[in-house]
Amino acid sequence: MQHLDLASARWRKSTYSGQGGECMEITADFPGIVPVRDSKDPQGPALVFPTSAWRSFVTAVQAGEFGII
Secondary structure (H helix, E strand, O other), rough: OOOOOOOOOOOOOOOOOOOOOOHHHHOOOOOOOOEEEEEEOOOEEEOOOOOHHHHHHHHHHOOOOOOOO
């Protein structure tokens, strides 16, 4: 497994941040992947998704497929 150095990443919070305290951040600084982390634990672990998988997830959330919006 390759180590991904996220120390210099420019993170941005979800547009829903502040609505209930369950916030996440993503960074678009890495071609082909989207690292995601918990904004309450910025030094904690990040999940890393292929860009295509992240796009599919966001599209499904926006379409209401998970019943959370």
